[in-house]
Amino acid sequence: MTKVKSARNKTIDTSLDDGYQYLERCITVNNPVNDIFSILDKTVLGDSLEVLKYLPRECVDLIVVDPPYNLTKKFNKNTFSRKSKLDYESYSRKWLAMVAPILKSNGSIYVCCDWETSIIIGNVLGDYFKIQNRITWQREKGRGAKANWKNGMEDIWFATKGDQYTFNLDAVKTRKKVIAPYRIKGKPKDWQETETGNYRDTCPSNFWDDITIPFWSMPENTAHPTQKSEKLIAKIILASSNENDIILDPFLGSGTTSVVAKKLKRRYLGIEMDKQYCLWAEQRLEMADTNAEIQGYVDGVFWERNSLAEQIAVKNSTEQKVEREASLPSEQTIFDFLEMK
Ligand SMILES: C[S@@+](CC[C@H](N)C(=O)[O-])C[C@H]1O[C@@H](n2cnc3c(N)ncnc32)[C@H](O)[C@@H]1O
Numbered sequence: 001m002t003k004v005k006s007a008r009n010k011t012i013d014t015s016l017d018d019g020y021q022y023l024e025r026c027i028t029v030n031n032p033v034n035d036i037f038s039i040l041d042k043t044v045l046g047d048s049l050e051v052l053k054y055l056p057r058e059c060v061d062l063i064v065v066d067p068p069y070n071l072t073k074k075f076n077k078n079t080f081s082r083k084s085k086l087d088y089e090s091y092s093r094k095w096l097a098m099v100a101p102i103l104k105s106n107g108s109i110y111v112c113c114d115w116e117t118s119i120i121i122g123n124v125l126g127d128y129f130k131i132q133n134r135i136t137w138q139r140e141k142g143r144g145a146k147a148n149w150k151n152g153m154e155d156i157w158f159a160t161k162g163d164q165y166t167f168n169l170d171a172v173k174t175r176k177k178v179i180a181p182y183r184i185k186g187k188p189k190d191w192q193e194t195e196t197g198n199y200r201d202t203c204p205s206n207f208w209d210d211i212t213i214p215f216w217s218m219p220e221n222t223a224h225p226t227q228k229s230e231k232l233i234a235k236i237i238l239a240s241s242n243e244n245d246i247i248l249d250p251f252l253g254s255g256t257t258s259v260v261a262k263k264l265k266r267r268y269l270g271i272e273m274d275k276q277y278c279l280w281a282e283q284r285l286e287m288a289d290t291n292a293e294i295q296g297y298v299d300g301v302f303w304e305r306n307s308l309a310e311q312i313a314v315k316n317s318t319e320q321k322v323e324r325e326a327s328l329p330s331e332q333t334i335f336d337f338l339e340m341k
Contacts, residue, residue, distance in 0.1 A: 005085075010216065010219045011221045022279045026044065026045040027043070027277075033054050035056070036055065036059040043271075046273060047093060060269070061166070061241050061246050064248075065099070065110065066228055070306060073226070105161050108158065110156055111156070130160050136154075136156075137232065140305075169204075177198065196310065204239075211229055212229060214228075222254040234294045237257075247267065248271075256285045257270060262288045
Protein backbone atom coordinates (compact mmCIF):
# COMPACT_ATOMS: atom_id res chain seq x y z
CA MET A 1 0.00 0.00 0.00
CA THR A 2 1.42 3.44 -0.92
CA LYS A 3 1.85 5.84 1.97
CA VAL A 4 -0.32 8.96 1.80
CA LYS A 5 1.54 12.11 2.85
CA SER A 6 -0.17 14.61 5.12
CA ALA A 7 -0.97 17.90 3.38
CA ARG A 8 1.52 19.67 5.71
CA ASN A 9 4.30 17.22 4.90
CA LYS A 10 6.64 19.12 2.54
CA THR A 11 9.34 16.42 2.35
CA ILE A 12 11.03 16.27 -1.05
CA ASP A 13 11.16 12.60 -2.06
CA THR A 14 10.91 12.81 -5.87
CA SER A 15 11.82 9.47 -7.45
CA LEU A 16 14.49 8.97 -10.10
CA ASP A 17 11.74 8.37 -12.68
CA ASP A 18 9.77 11.47 -11.81
CA GLY A 19 12.79 13.76 -11.45
CA TYR A 20 15.09 12.59 -14.25
CA GLN A 21 15.28 16.19 -15.58
CA TYR A 22 17.06 17.24 -12.36
CA LEU A 23 19.54 14.40 -12.60
CA GLU A 24 20.33 15.43 -16.18
CA ARG A 25 21.65 18.76 -14.84
CA CYS A 26 24.40 17.01 -12.88
CA ILE A 27 27.87 16.64 -14.33
CA THR A 28 30.69 14.13 -14.00
CA VAL A 29 34.36 15.03 -13.67
CA ASN A 30 36.78 12.42 -15.01
CA ASN A 31 39.65 14.62 -16.17
CA PRO A 32 41.72 17.47 -14.71
CA VAL A 33 39.79 20.74 -14.58
CA ASN A 34 41.96 23.74 -15.50
CA ASP A 35 39.43 26.44 -14.76
CA ILE A 36 37.16 26.01 -11.72
CA PHE A 37 34.70 28.51 -13.25
CA SER A 38 33.93 25.99 -16.00
CA ILE A 39 32.23 23.67 -13.49
CA LEU A 40 30.79 26.13 -10.95
CA ASP A 41 27.20 26.09 -9.66
CA LYS A 42 26.94 22.40 -10.47
CA THR A 43 26.36 19.14 -8.68
CA VAL A 44 28.96 16.53 -9.54
CA LEU A 45 27.68 12.95 -9.50
CA GLY A 46 30.68 10.93 -8.40
CA ASP A 47 33.02 9.70 -5.72
CA SER A 48 34.80 12.60 -4.05
CA LEU A 49 37.90 10.54 -3.49
CA GLU A 50 38.19 10.42 -7.30
CA VAL A 51 36.78 13.82 -8.29
CA LEU A 52 38.81 15.97 -5.84
CA LYS A 53 42.10 15.00 -7.46
CA TYR A 54 40.98 16.67 -10.71
CA LEU A 55 40.21 20.09 -9.18
CA PRO A 56 42.69 22.99 -9.51
CA ARG A 57 44.85 24.04 -6.57
CA GLU A 58 43.86 26.93 -4.28
CA CYS A 59 40.60 27.70 -6.06
CA VAL A 60 37.90 27.68 -3.37
CA ASP A 61 37.25 30.10 -0.50
CA LEU A 62 35.30 27.83 1.83
CA ILE A 63 34.88 24.09 2.25
CA VAL A 64 31.92 22.65 4.16
CA VAL A 65 32.36 18.98 5.01
CA ASP A 66 29.62 16.78 6.47
CA PRO A 67 31.21 13.35 5.96
CA PRO A 68 29.68 10.00 6.92
CA TYR A 69 30.26 9.81 10.69
CA ASN A 70 31.93 6.73 12.13
CA LEU A 71 28.63 4.87 12.40
CA THR A 72 27.02 2.18 10.31
CA LYS A 73 24.57 4.18 8.23
CA LYS A 74 22.61 3.53 5.07
CA PHE A 75 22.80 6.32 2.50
CA ASN A 76 20.23 5.09 -0.02
CA LYS A 77 22.09 2.47 -2.13
CA ASN A 78 25.37 2.67 -0.15
CA THR A 79 26.03 1.72 3.44
CA PHE A 80 28.87 3.37 5.33
CA SER A 81 30.23 0.81 7.82
CA ARG A 82 31.59 1.74 11.21
CA LYS A 83 35.36 1.36 11.22
CA SER A 84 38.05 0.95 13.83
CA LYS A 85 39.38 4.31 15.06
CA LEU A 86 42.56 3.81 13.04
CA ASP A 87 40.67 3.02 9.85
CA TYR A 88 38.36 5.98 10.27
CA GLU A 89 41.43 8.15 10.84
CA SER A 90 42.99 6.89 7.57
CA TYR A 91 39.71 7.50 5.75
CA SER A 92 39.57 11.07 7.13
CA ARG A 93 43.21 11.71 6.25
CA LYS A 94 42.47 10.61 2.70
CA TRP A 95 39.85 13.27 2.02
CA LEU A 96 41.62 15.90 4.16
CA ALA A 97 44.79 15.52 2.10
CA MET A 98 42.70 15.92 -1.05
CA VAL A 99 40.76 19.04 -0.02
CA ALA A 100 43.70 20.88 1.59
CA PRO A 101 45.44 21.86 -1.69
CA ILE A 102 42.12 23.02 -3.21
CA LEU A 103 41.50 25.65 -0.48
CA LYS A 104 42.84 29.17 -1.06
CA SER A 105 45.54 30.44 1.31
CA ASN A 106 42.96 32.67 3.07
CA GLY A 107 40.20 30.04 2.99
CA SER A 108 38.31 28.24 5.76
CA ILE A 109 36.97 24.75 6.33
CA TYR A 110 34.20 23.47 8.62
CA VAL A 111 33.85 19.76 9.45
CA CYS A 112 30.72 18.32 11.08
CA CYS A 113 31.01 15.35 13.48
CA ASP A 114 29.12 13.47 16.16
CA TRP A 115 30.93 13.27 19.53
CA GLU A 116 32.77 10.04 18.74
CA THR A 117 33.85 11.07 15.26
CA SER A 118 34.88 14.42 16.71
CA ILE A 119 37.58 12.77 18.82
CA ILE A 120 39.18 11.40 15.65
CA ILE A 121 38.67 14.47 13.44
CA GLY A 122 39.89 16.85 16.15
CA ASN A 123 43.04 14.81 16.31
CA VAL A 124 43.91 14.88 12.61
CA LEU A 125 42.47 18.17 11.33
CA GLY A 126 45.40 20.13 12.77
CA ASP A 127 47.84 18.23 10.55
CA TYR A 128 46.29 19.92 7.49
CA PHE A 129 44.80 23.19 8.76
CA LYS A 130 44.98 25.70 11.62
CA ILE A 131 42.20 24.84 14.01
CA GLN A 132 40.35 28.00 15.08
CA ASN A 133 37.45 26.64 17.11
CA ARG A 134 35.13 23.77 17.95
CA ILE A 135 31.47 24.70 17.71
CA THR A 136 28.96 22.59 19.60
CA TRP A 137 25.53 22.42 18.08
CA GLN A 138 22.68 21.36 20.34
CA ARG A 139 20.64 19.52 17.75
CA GLU A 140 17.67 19.01 20.08
CA LYS A 141 16.35 15.85 18.49
CA GLY A 142 18.15 12.58 19.15
CA ARG A 143 17.26 8.96 19.71
CA GLY A 144 16.90 8.08 23.42
CA ALA A 145 19.35 5.48 24.76
CA LYS A 146 18.46 2.86 27.39
CA ALA A 147 21.74 2.94 29.30
CA ASN A 148 23.40 6.13 28.13
CA TRP A 149 22.77 9.84 27.67
CA LYS A 150 20.73 10.72 24.62
CA ASN A 151 22.91 12.04 21.81
CA GLY A 152 21.74 15.64 21.51
CA MET A 153 24.82 17.44 20.18
CA GLU A 154 27.23 17.58 17.28
CA ASP A 155 30.58 19.27 16.87
CA ILE A 156 31.54 21.47 13.95
CA TRP A 157 35.27 22.08 13.68
CA PHE A 158 36.32 25.42 12.22
CA ALA A 159 39.81 25.62 10.72
CA THR A 160 41.64 27.84 8.27
CA LYS A 161 44.54 27.48 5.89
CA GLY A 162 46.45 30.42 7.38
CA ASP A 163 46.22 33.33 9.79
CA GLN A 164 44.46 35.64 7.33
CA TYR A 165 40.86 34.63 6.73
CA THR A 166 37.36 36.03 6.30
CA PHE A 167 35.19 36.32 9.41
CA ASN A 168 32.07 38.47 9.08
CA LEU A 169 30.99 38.83 12.69
CA ASP A 170 28.16 41.28 12.00
CA ALA A 171 26.61 38.90 9.49
CA VAL A 172 25.98 36.19 12.08
CA LYS A 173 24.51 38.00 15.04
CA THR A 174 21.61 36.36 16.88
CA ARG A 175 18.51 38.38 17.77
CA LYS A 176 17.55 37.67 21.39
CA LYS A 177 14.76 38.96 23.59
CA VAL A 178 16.18 41.27 26.24
CA ILE A 179 15.61 39.87 29.71
CA ALA A 180 17.23 42.69 31.70
CA PRO A 181 16.55 45.92 29.76
CA TYR A 182 19.44 47.98 31.15
CA ARG A 183 19.30 51.71 30.40
CA ILE A 184 21.76 54.59 30.61
CA LYS A 185 20.15 58.01 31.10
CA GLY A 186 16.84 56.45 30.14
CA LYS A 187 18.18 55.16 26.81
CA PRO A 188 18.49 51.40 26.02
CA LYS A 189 22.09 50.14 26.34
CA ASP A 190 22.98 47.85 23.40
CA TRP A 191 19.39 46.85 22.68
CA GLN A 192 16.49 48.11 20.62
CA GLU A 193 13.03 49.00 21.85
CA THR A 194 10.47 48.08 19.19
CA GLU A 195 6.68 47.92 18.88
CA THR A 196 6.90 44.14 19.22
CA GLY A 197 9.34 43.88 22.13
CA ASN A 198 12.91 44.55 23.21
CA TYR A 199 15.73 42.83 21.32
CA ARG A 200 19.50 42.63 21.36
CA ASP A 201 21.65 41.44 18.44
CA THR A 202 24.30 39.38 20.20
CA CYS A 203 27.70 38.09 19.11
CA PRO A 204 27.49 34.41 18.23
CA SER A 205 29.33 31.99 20.49
CA ASN A 206 30.67 28.52 19.74
CA PHE A 207 27.57 26.99 21.33
CA TRP A 208 24.69 26.91 18.87
CA ASP A 209 21.35 26.20 20.50
CA ASP A 210 19.08 27.99 18.06
CA ILE A 211 18.94 25.44 15.24
CA THR A 212 16.81 22.32 14.81
CA ILE A 213 17.30 19.57 12.29
CA PRO A 214 14.92 19.93 9.32
CA PHE A 215 11.37 18.68 9.97
CA TRP A 216 8.83 17.22 7.56
CA SER A 217 6.79 20.43 7.68
CA MET A 218 9.73 22.56 6.47
CA PRO A 219 10.02 23.24 2.71
CA GLU A 220 13.76 22.44 2.83
CA ASN A 221 13.20 18.90 4.14
CA THR A 222 14.09 15.92 1.95
CA ALA A 223 14.08 12.19 2.63
CA HIS A 224 17.89 12.23 3.11
CA PRO A 225 18.67 10.56 6.47
CA THR A 226 21.20 13.10 7.80
CA GLN A 227 20.28 16.40 6.21
CA LYS A 228 21.63 19.55 7.85
CA SER A 229 19.38 22.56 8.18
CA GLU A 230 19.82 25.59 5.97
CA LYS A 231 20.06 27.88 9.01
CA LEU A 232 23.12 26.01 10.27
CA ILE A 233 24.92 26.14 6.93
CA ALA A 234 23.89 29.80 6.50
CA LYS A 235 25.80 30.74 9.68
CA ILE A 236 28.94 29.09 8.35
CA ILE A 237 28.65 30.61 4.88
CA LEU A 238 27.84 34.13 6.09
CA ALA A 239 30.65 34.15 8.65
CA SER A 240 33.35 32.67 6.46
CA SER A 241 32.69 33.85 2.91
CA ASN A 242 31.64 36.90 0.92
CA GLU A 243 29.29 37.27 -2.02
CA ASN A 244 30.64 35.57 -5.18
CA ASP A 245 33.11 33.48 -3.18
CA ILE A 246 33.41 29.81 -4.15
CA ILE A 247 32.16 27.13 -1.76
CA LEU A 248 32.86 23.41 -2.06
CA ASP A 249 31.01 20.54 -0.36
CA PRO A 250 32.55 17.12 -1.12
CA PHE A 251 29.77 15.17 0.68
CA LEU A 252 26.79 17.13 -0.61
CA GLY A 253 23.94 14.82 0.40
CA SER A 254 20.61 16.53 -0.33
CA GLY A 255 22.37 19.72 -1.46
CA THR A 256 22.06 21.99 1.60
CA THR A 257 25.44 23.73 1.16
CA SER A 258 24.85 24.48 -2.53
CA VAL A 259 21.29 25.66 -1.92
CA VAL A 260 22.30 28.04 0.88
CA ALA A 261 25.29 29.27 -1.13
CA LYS A 262 22.95 30.08 -4.01
CA LYS A 263 20.46 31.83 -1.73
CA LEU A 264 23.28 33.93 -0.26
CA LYS A 265 24.74 34.82 -3.69
CA ARG A 266 27.86 32.66 -3.48
CA ARG A 267 29.19 30.29 -6.16
CA TYR A 268 29.17 26.59 -5.34
CA LEU A 269 30.28 23.11 -6.28
CA GLY A 270 28.93 19.97 -4.62
CA ILE A 271 30.00 16.34 -5.01
CA GLU A 272 27.69 13.46 -4.15
CA MET A 273 27.99 9.78 -5.08
CA ASP A 274 24.27 8.90 -4.89
CA LYS A 275 22.01 9.72 -7.84
CA GLN A 276 18.88 10.09 -5.75
CA TYR A 277 20.50 12.70 -3.51
CA CYS A 278 21.97 14.56 -6.52
CA LEU A 279 18.45 14.76 -7.93
CA TRP A 280 17.05 16.26 -4.72
CA ALA A 281 19.94 18.72 -4.57
CA GLU A 282 19.15 19.95 -8.09
CA GLN A 283 15.43 20.09 -7.33
CA ARG A 284 16.14 22.25 -4.27
CA LEU A 285 18.47 24.46 -6.32
CA GLU A 286 15.61 25.08 -8.75
CA MET A 287 13.25 25.88 -5.86
CA ALA A 288 15.81 28.46 -4.64
CA ASP A 289 15.22 30.40 -7.90
CA THR A 290 11.77 31.39 -6.65
CA ASN A 291 12.22 31.22 -2.89
CA ALA A 292 15.48 32.39 -1.33
CA GLU A 293 14.15 32.33 2.23
CA ILE A 294 16.21 30.59 4.92
CA GLN A 295 14.03 29.57 7.84
CA GLY A 296 15.20 31.30 11.03
CA TYR A 297 17.32 33.90 9.18
CA VAL A 298 15.24 36.99 8.47
CA ASP A 299 16.31 40.48 7.38
CA GLY A 300 19.97 39.71 7.95
CA VAL A 301 19.53 38.39 11.49
CA PHE A 302 19.41 34.90 13.02
CA TRP A 303 16.39 34.45 15.25
CA GLU A 304 16.15 32.15 18.25
CA ARG A 305 14.44 28.79 17.90
CA ASN A 306 10.61 28.76 18.07
CA SER A 307 10.37 32.50 17.45
CA LEU A 308 8.24 32.33 14.31
CA ALA A 309 5.33 34.16 15.98
CA GLU A 310 7.66 37.02 16.97
CA GLN A 311 9.22 37.12 13.51
CA ILE A 312 5.75 37.43 11.97
CA ALA A 313 4.79 40.15 14.48
CA VAL A 314 7.95 42.11 13.64
CA LYS A 315 7.33 41.67 9.90
CA ASN A 316 3.71 42.87 10.23
CA SER A 317 4.74 45.82 12.37
CA THR A 318 7.49 46.79 9.87
CA GLU A 319 5.03 46.53 6.97
CA GLN A 320 2.48 48.65 8.82
CA LYS A 321 5.19 51.22 9.59
CA VAL A 322 6.18 51.34 5.90
CA GLU A 323 2.52 51.78 4.93
CA ARG A 324 2.05 54.52 7.53
CA GLU A 325 5.16 56.33 6.32
CA ALA A 326 4.10 55.97 2.69
CA SER A 327 0.76 57.62 3.46
CA LEU A 328 2.45 60.60 5.16
CA PRO A 329 3.46 63.50 2.93
CA SER A 330 7.17 63.42 2.16
CA GLU A 331 9.45 66.26 3.26
CA GLN A 332 9.60 67.42 -0.35
CA THR A 333 5.77 67.47 -0.60
CA ILE A 334 5.49 69.59 2.56
CA PHE A 335 8.20 71.88 1.23
CA ASP A 336 6.38 72.24 -2.13
CA PHE A 337 3.14 72.90 -0.25
CA LEU A 338 4.73 75.68 1.85
CA GLU A 339 6.37 77.17 -1.27
CA MET A 340 2.97 77.32 -2.99
CA LYS A 341 1.55 79.18 -0.04
C1 LIG B 1 26.31 13.15 6.23
S1 LIG B 1 25.73 13.10 4.62
C2 LIG B 1 25.72 14.81 4.12
C3 LIG B 1 24.37 15.46 4.30
C4 LIG B 1 24.32 16.88 3.79
N1 LIG B 1 25.08 17.77 4.63
C5 LIG B 1 22.88 17.38 3.68
O1 LIG B 1 22.55 18.45 4.25
O2 LIG B 1 22.07 16.73 3.04
C6 LIG B 1 27.08 12.45 3.76
C7 LIG B 1 26.83 12.24 2.27
O3 LIG B 1 28.06 11.89 1.65
C8 LIG B 1 27.80 10.99 0.60
N2 LIG B 1 29.08 10.30 0.36
C9 LIG B 1 29.69 9.39 1.13
N3 LIG B 1 30.88 9.05 0.62
C10 LIG B 1 31.04 9.79 -0.51
C11 LIG B 1 32.07 9.91 -1.47
N4 LIG B 1 33.19 9.19 -1.39
N5 LIG B 1 31.89 10.77 -2.51
C12 LIG B 1 30.76 11.51 -2.62
N6 LIG B 1 29.74 11.42 -1.73
C13 LIG B 1 29.88 10.59 -0.67
C14 LIG B 1 26.68 10.12 1.12
O4 LIG B 1 25.94 9.54 0.06
C15 LIG B 1 25.84 11.14 1.92
O5 LIG B 1 24.80 11.66 1.16
